[in-house]
Amino acid sequence: MPTSQISTLERTSGWAKFGRYSLLTLIAVIVLLPVYAVVMQAFKTGAGAMDHPRSLLPVDLTTETIRVAWTKGDMGTLMRNSLVMSVLVTIGVLATSLLSAYAFAFLEFPFKRTLFALFLATMLVPAEVTILINKRTIDSFGWKNSMTGLTVPLMATALGTFLIRQVFLQVPSELREAAALDGLGHGRFLYEVAAPLSRPTLGALGLLSFLTTWNQYLWPQTIIDDTEHRTLQIGLSRLSNADINRLNLVTAGTVIAAIPIVILLIVFQRQLVRGLTAGAVKG
Amino acid sequence: MKRRWRDAPTALMMLAPSLALLGLFVFYPLVRAIWLGQQACDNTGNACHSVGWSQYIDVYRSNEFQNALGNTFTFAAITVPLGIILGVGLAIVADKHLRGIGVFRTIFSSTIASSVAVASLIWFVLLNPQLGALANVFDGIFPVLKRPGLLNDGGTALPAVALSSVWAGLGFTFVIVTAALQSIPRDLYESAFVDGAGSWRRFTNVTLPMLSPTLLFIGVVITARAFQAYGEVDLLTQGGPNAAGRPTETIAYFIYGKTSRISNQLGLQSASAVLLFIILLVLSFIQFRVLERRVHYAN
Numbered sequence: 001m002p003t004s005q006i007s008t009l010e011r012t013s014g015w016a017k018f019g020r021y022s023l024l025t026l027i028a029v030i031v032l033l034p035v036y037a038v039v040m041q042a043f044k045t046g047a048g049a050m051d052h053p054r055s056l057l058p059v060d061l062t063t064e065t066i067r068v069a070w071t072k073g074d075m076g077t078l079m080r081n082s083l084v085m086s087v088l089v090t091i092g093v094l095a096t097s098l099l100s101a102y103a104f105a106f107l108e109f110p111f112k113r114t115l116f117a118l119f120l121a122t123m124l125v126p127a128e129v130t131i132l133i134n135k136r137t138i139d140s141f142g143w144k145n146s147m148t149g150l151t152v153p154l155m156a157t158a159l160g161t162f163l164i165r166q167v168f169l170q171v172p173s174e175l176r177e178a179a180a181l182d183g184l185g186h187g188r189f190l191y192e193v194a195a196p197l198s199r200p201t202l203g204a205l206g207l208l209s210f211l212t213t214w215n216q217y218l219w220p221q222t223i224i225d226d227t228e229h230r231t232l233q234i235g236l237s238r239l240s241n242a243d244i245n246r247l248n249l250v251t252a253g254t255v256i257a258a259i260p261i262v263i264l265l266i267v268f269q270r271q272l273v274r275g276l277t278a279g280a281v282k283g
Numbered sequence: 284m285k286r287r288w289r290d291a292p293t294a295l296m297m298l299a300p301s302l303a304l305l306g307l308f309v310f311y312p313l314v315r316a317i318w319l320g321q322q323a324c325d326n327t328g329n330a331c332h333s334v335g336w337s338q339y340i341d342v343y344r345s346n347e348f349q350n351a352l353g354n355t356f357t358f359a360a361i362t363v364p365l366g367i368i369l370g371v372g373l374a375i376v377a378d379k380h381l382r383g384i385g386v387f388r389t390i391f392s393s394t395i396a397s398s399v400a401v402a403s404l405i406w407f408v409l410l411n412p413q414l415g416a417l418a419n420v421f422d423g424i425f426p427v428l429k430r431p432g433l434l435n436d437g438g439t440a441l442p443a444v445a446l447s448s449v450w451a452g453l454g455f456t457f458v459i460v461t462a463a464l465q466s467i468p469r470d471l472y473e474s475a476f477v478d479g480a481g482s483w484r485r486f487t488n489v490t491l492p493m494l495s496p497t498l499l500f501i502g503v504v505i506t507a508r509a510f511q512a513y514g515e516v517d518l519l520t521q522g523g524p525n526a527a528g529r530p531t532e533t534i535a536y537f538i539y540g541k542t543s544r545i546s547n548q549l550g551l552q553s554a555s556a557v558l559l560f561i562i563l564l565v566l567s568f569i570q571f572r573v574l575e576r577r578v579h580y581a582n
Contacts, residue, residue, distance in 0.1 A: 023376055028390045031373075034450065035393070037417070038405050050413065100301040109294040119301070122309045126563060128511055128535050129556045132549065133312030133319075136328065156304035186293050215398040217514035218539060233400040237518055240404060251408050254401045261396040272395070273458055 042066060042252040049248035069239060069252035074227065078235040079260065085150050085220075085231060086213040092155030093209045094202055100161045102190050105168030106176060119158045127219065135222045145226045154213060160205050167198040204275035207268050214261065232257050313560075320554035328549040342554040347544055350529055351537035352562075354441060358533060359509035361445040362452070366505045367498060369449065370456025375490070377457075378464045388461065395454035399514035402451035407519055410434055410443060434519055437530045444519050444531055448512065456501050463497035464490070503570050510563050511535050534559050 036056075041049040043061040048054075069075065103109070104116055134153055143149030171194060179189050195202070220231045239253045265272060321338050324331040342348050373391050377384060397405065409417045412432035433443035467490065475485045513535040516522060521542050522532035537543050538555045545551040 017381065020376075020379060020381065024384075024387045027373060027376060028387055031390060031393070031453065034405055034409055037409060041408065096300045096304065099297040103294040103297040107290040107294040107297070109291040110288070112294075115298070115302075118310075119305065122305050124564060124567075125309055125313055126507070126511055126560060128513070128538060129316055129560045130309055130312035131539070132552055132556055133315045134308055137307065137312070153304065153308040156301040156308075158305070161301060186297075211395075215400075217399055217517075218535075221517075222539075233398055233514070236400050236404060240407060240518070247408060247411060247413070250404050254397075254404050257398075257401050258396050261398075262393075265396050266389075269389075273462060 097160030101164035208275035374460035406447035
């Protein structure tokens with residue numbers, strides 16, 4: 001947009017700017033206050049965290065609590081399980097979505113509209129309705145307390161199919177016809193042309209899947225009841241059962257648990273915004 | 284006609300993985316849950332027998348379900364308006380071409396990094412009367428923070444759980460509204476400005492109408508989240524604080540919670556889950572049909 005358009009509206013005086021920065025800073029402080037308090041407590045000993053209001057000041061800092069939380073909470077295992085689960089589900093979602101999106105965008109077959117409508121209808125069914133029965137299905141497959149049981153049921157989503165299909169529909173049909181004349185089959189066309197074209201959407205969808213899977217709570221709680229396969233979100237709560245004098249072990253645990261996602265968000269900020277807004281305009 | 288069938292084998296192969304998974308883990312359990320909703324089962328969930336479709340009505344009318352439904356509506360009545368107002372407010376404050384605005388935007392969206400579990404445990408500690416900094420530092424102003432503590436008082440527990448949910452969802456609404464604000468054409472503001480509209484008029488006559496589809500979307504998402512609220516209840520109150528009243532038992536917790544009265548009763552759980560599904564469907568339908576008329580879509 002031409003800069004002259006912005007200038008009339010957004011030319012602001014020094015005082016207005018000062019006011020705006022003050023407001024922004026105030027809000028930032030309020031938003032970050034809980035985070036700050038938690039980080040401070042995580043770096044204190046149990047006694048130091050109970051010493052108010054000194055507990056909020058950056059004094060007497062120690063990494064002891066973080067270390068105890070890491071070993072006592074078995075957080076290495078928890079983090080590995082969450083990571084494996086999220087990566088597997090993300091790969092699964094990308095693969096199944098690419099394939100079904102291709103079928104819906106480039107192929108003609110009977111009942112195509114009906115099937116697509118059925119796909120979309122699954123978005124209306126909340127997981128809370130299906131988990132009761134899925135738990136029993138997983139049990140009967142012998143998949144309880146296994147990574148297979150945890151990940152396989154989450155590997156297909158209608159949202160993924162829908163988002164990638166939107167990109168595929170933009171591909172000119174001449175391109176597909178020309179490729180067919182060159183003897184390019186559907187598999188190779190998908191792999192060499194269609195998938196690379198949809199890379200930005202795949203990135204956004206991948207990040208979104210990773211985050212949603214990482215944050216799953218009810219599902220892993222239902223499928224896993226041994227310590228070996230427990231994920232971060234479920235395992236964290238064990239720290240809150242520790243004795244009251246060391247309740248700041250919980251804060252140390254949340255700090256450790258948040259770090260991978262903070263890093264992920266800083267690195268992939270653009271893809272995340274794309275992913276979230278792609279979901280937002282799906283209607 | 285020939286083309287319609289020629290691709291069919293390829294299409295079937297490509298659709299097979301998604302079809303199998305969605306069929307087995309969405310459609311089958313949905314149908315099965317609807318069926319089980321009229322059955323009574325033993326504690327293991329086997330040996331079920333039919334007790335009639337009226338079980339749905341019995342469950343709906345039961346005090347326990349009505350309590351959970353009321354709590355869930357209260358939860359939504361706090362999280363939906365507060366989430367929207369705070370998200371929009373933050374996004375508008377940060378929607379300026381200023382040096383360093385990126386830093387503020389990153390801070391405002393930072394709660395995206397917290398999962399339900401992380402956010403709940405953060406507030407669990409902050410509000411804890413023994414350890415919590417909030418409870419102890421603001422003790423003099425809000426005595427309830429310390430005695431008995433927000434989460435331990437039947438009257439304040441539900442709003443406290445909702446507060447943690449609003450805080451956790453703030454980053455999400457901020458990111459969505461910011462993206463929507465940036466897609467509003469600047470010349471709309473320009474012409475409003477030329478017509479002599481002040482900043483409040485520009486907000487009500489340009490920003491709000493252009494944002495309305497986004498606000499509708501956010502409203503639907505936060506409402507659905509409220510009806511699926513489980514993790515925060517499980518970690519913060521387990522439906523309590525006092526076991527009798529169940530002041531924080533949401534519908535999702537009523538179905539799945541370890542301390543719920545119907546845990547281990549597959550028939551009643553299924554009926555409740557299907558009722559949750561129907562309520563959500565009706566709510567989304569109302570939100571889209573009724574509110575859509577007031578929503579302004581560009582083009």
